[in-house]
Amino acid sequence: MVARRATVRDMRRSNRAVLLSKIYLDGPLSRHELTQLTALSPASVSTLVAEFLDEGIVEEAGSVESDGGRPRVLLQVAPTFGHVIGVDVGETRVTVELFDMSMAALAKADYPIERASLAPQTTVKHILDGIAAVSAQAGVDPGDILGVGVAVSGVVDSGDDGLVHAQTLGWDGVPLRSMLRAGTDIPIHIDNGAKTLGQAEMWFGAGRGVQHAVIALVGSGVGAAVVAGGASYRGSRSSAGEWGHTTIAYGGRQCRCGAKGCLEAYVGAEGILDRFRDANSGRVAEGIDEESAIGAIIAAAESSRTAEKVLTETVGYLGAGIATLVNLFNPERIVLGGWAGLALGSRWLPEIRAAAGEHALRRPFSQTEITLCQLGPDAVALGAATLPVAKLLSDGGVRAARGDLDPVRGPRVRLITA
Amino acid sequence: MVARRATVRDMRRSNRAVLLSKIYLDGPLSRHELTQLTALSPASVSTLVAEFLDEGIVEEAGSVESDGGRPRVLLQVAPTFGHVIGVDVGETRVTVELFDMSMAALAKADYPIERASLAPQTTVKHILDGIAAVSAQAGVDPGDILGVGVAVSGVVDSGDDGLVHAQTLGWDGVPLRSMLRAGTDIPIHIDNGAKTLGQAEMWFGAGRGVQHAVIALVGSGVGAAVVAGGASYRGSRSSAGEWGHTTIAYGGRQCRCGAKGCLEAYVGAEGILDRFRDANSGRVAEGIDEESAIGAIIAAAESSRTAEKVLTETVGYLGAGIATLVNLFNPERIVLGGWAGLALGSRWLPEIRAAAGEHALRRPFSQTEITLCQLGPDAVALGAATLPVAKLLSDGGVRAARGDLDPVRGPRVRLITA
């Protein structure tokens, strides 16, 4: 319904993209298997693979013995075809990490940040320094870097400036992409941290093999990455999936967003601590960070009735929140993550499932698995690094142009040589 | 990422679909305008339009005077190219309606139904009788009917049998499509009634011109039709958009679905009446249907503090429910409908907007319009009738084969003649 017009070149790019994605995500595969998986003819697979080999993006990876026929030659995306960088702009640090095409981490740089001094300029400097540092550290020519993916904890407009709106950082409309472009000509991709983590789980973690999933993240904040039909669901302005501020208890606890009764006010770390404080006559472990405090409450669940009660309630609220996702998005799988989500989930997953089942409609609930994230919170940078890879795959393996803005629209200018 | 392989024929079909959809949805348009709107070259537009004219699916519709050049010839989809039938299987009646391609209603048949006797067989008989009746009534050759769209109030599996699961009808896995196919060879399309109503609003009502929208329906039940990127969002098993049973008040009122605190238990017609009963010491108008009862409460809002209080609360809950849609789906527009939704909305839309604003995140809320449905509840059959039209458009104007199952997969068999 929204399909764009297609030219004969689009067809080529599209088929290259299909083929390359299969090789990357499900490889190593033989040409023969590829014909079956992509529905392309053997002739086309042969031609396209020959192009890929020629360009160096795909390489042979051994072969499979046959029982009486020519052996199959396996193909994979060449890990050394290029490198990508993933950046995680967190609230306490900027992490920059360099990967090869197989997403093996080759170098890492960390820039701790003074709370409340996360000026955009400082962040940009850290990112640019980090790019230089990890490139040097791994001995990679910057010209060999396909792209940089940046994950921020806020909403990222899809426009050209890469406008970032991040309440927790105090950013409102920071043109992060433009700012970075002034310091490097490597293509920049920016996205929300929850979405990049979701992307990482989809490719390499608990989301593998599924087309519709919601990665539900519970930490200090509460958010979700929605994947529909294999692609990130962004809504009209890329802010879809703001799960934490759905109303779960009308007229209930005050949330930091200003509203009352948000899910985050109940199952976010602060919400849990607040409720524990309320239930425990104001007494709560002081002087330690949120993560340790939550850990302490969880540890106390065996012995303390108060802790147990608060966490049981938390499980209930979380289940109801998950039920909302099930009812509205009808995913095949819900992947629970975030540090608090994992802490709760690794101990009470069956109870969370049961609570979700009580609040969700039977049919969609029975069609939804609920599992835990597999990659841990460091995967934000990994997920960010998948952004340039995803771009490369969807472009059919054609490197993005350097320095420039997005590719020229309209007819391509043809150079006339002699 | 999920793109299928493409052949040159796919390209043709895709471009035909793009062009035909534009002509249908935004026509009449000239060839020249079409080249700009579709990004196709003038040459291609010319060729494809010539094909359409030849096939009779598109016709000329006058021309536009020029100020000094050749006048543009306007094109539109020929209203008489074919006919479509829309069926609304409601809880009290089966409505069958016949339209031409311009969605002008040409004939209608109604089959009232005894409550609680909605056996699938009876329904099928009503539908088949209705098809015959409206065809005869309008003097349309059944062979000239492109397809029948059927709207049911339940979940419809996307599989080949058209399995319908409708709790309110007591249907669990009724193979409606297979059953209908035994009685007619006209292609059958089945979908959920909320989704067909949403489709009607998107094409002809309050959803025009928007790519991301949620049509929020409040009646006896509460549901939503989600449109993302111009297409219906279905989730993995077509049950996405079950808005009515999202938890809005944890631990709150008992809902007929079995859970507690569902939105439907507060803003659904029954929920409103129950809450009014509770607030009014058990007194409520008896012996009249739900719709009149709600109307009576709304009428009493001016004079009765109880009615006013209940409805103000309703507006609050509804706003919170809408906020959940805004936060999770980030649509451009929310269209409020359903008989109760319209009754509330036509009187308290500003208050509903305000309540939604209190519960939604500022940014996505500011990017979302909230409006009312324009078509009324009869549009369910109209929306159902758009299903075969949508199929025709996405196939680029190639009629679906009669009688058979879905088109053969794999290589087409070629007949060898002489």
Added chain:
DNA sequence: AGACTTATTTCATACCATAAACTCGAAGTG
């Protein structure tokens, strides 16, 4: 009547996926 303007069509061209025929590399077979 001629100049000009804008819409549409025609035609030569480049590009594409594909079927069918063919080659390649191994295991079996007498």
Added chain:
DNA sequence: CACTTCGAGTTTATGGTATGAAATAAGTCT
């Protein structure tokens, strides 16, 4: 060891496709 069989991959001829450039159509304006 020749020869067959089998399955994987490649080459080639072909028909289908959109497109740019040039031509044509159909008006207005002076």
